[in-house]
Amino acid sequence: MKNYVSASVLSADMLELKKEIKKLEISGIDMLHFDVMDGSFVDNITFGLPVLQQVRKATDMKLDVHLMINDPLRYASAFADYGADMISFHIESSSDTLATIRKIKEKGVKASVALKPATSAEEVFEFLPYLDMVLVMTVEPGFGGQDFLHGTLDKISVLRKKINELGLDIDIEVDGGINAETSVLVKRAGANVLVSGSYLFGAADMAAAADIIREDLPC
Numbered sequence: 001m002k003n004y005v006s007a008s009v010l011s012a013d014m015l016e017l018k019k020e021i022k023k024l025e026i027s028g029i030d031m032l033h034f035d036v037m038d039g040s041f042v043d044n045i046t047f048g049l050p051v052l053q054q055v056r057k058a059t060d061m062k063l064d065v066h067l068m069i070n071d072p073l074r075y076a077s078a079f080a081d082y083g084a085d086m087i088s089f090h091i092e093s094s095s096d097t098l099a100t101i102r103k104i105k106e107k108g109v110k111a112s113v114a115l116k117p118a119t120s121a122e123e124v125f126e127f128l129p130y131l132d133m134v135l136v137m138t139v140e141p142g143f144g145g146q147d148f149l150h151g152t153l154d155k156i157s158v159l160r161k162k163i164n165e166l167g168l169d170i171d172i173e174v175d176g177g178i179n180a181e182t183s184v185l186v187k188r189a190g191a192n193v194l195v196s197g198s199y200l201f202g203a204a205d206m207a208a209a210a211d212i213i214r215e216d217l218p219c
């Protein structure tokens, strides 16, 4: 499977967001990861629909929206209308997971279910035939710059095995604490979409840092 890097703008300079987006483009980043937090599902508040609308106008990059909010069914269509190319929502806060997936897909947007570190892979099995991607959180959602949780690696392997058994073509995205070292571990376990915030934005050479985490594993 092809690997992709999705840059989390949570680590960007918000007052220079347009310049930061240009830097992502020039650095050959595959997707822009947009973390929406509501101060209720997680203990942090970030940005929402009006900012997404501006970002949509500023770039043709794929916009990878990660909803860390309560009641995703209520807001999923709006995030699709405001320019998301793919939307991940948390199974832990979803009242009707299949209905939320359908709302996203009927807008022509890719649908993904996100799992907190304590949520097992099995929770998402019944939804796999309807999904384009599964997002495995490799830190507790809420903040950038946290340390990778190694206990999430088994979950990635279990999910990739199940996806292969079912003969499906589903990306596994990982989010939190991804860097040169942890990217090797998650790719080995079966992930192929790697979100990175602090590592990419903290790198002296963003393009080189992205190449490192995107790189295929030696056979």
Ligand SMILES: O=C(CO)[C@H](O)[C@H](O)COP(=O)(O)O
Binding pocket: 008, 010, 011, 033, 035, 066, 139, 140, 141, 142, 143, 144, 145, 146, 175, 176, 177, 178, 195, 196, 197, 198, 199
């Ligand atoms: O969803 C998130 C936090 O809830 C962020 O996408 C994630 O933390 C990325 O930041 P970093 O690479 O610095 O860990």
Ligand SMILES: [Fe+2]
Binding pocket: 008, 033, 034, 035, 066, 175, 195
């Ligand atoms: Fe995220």
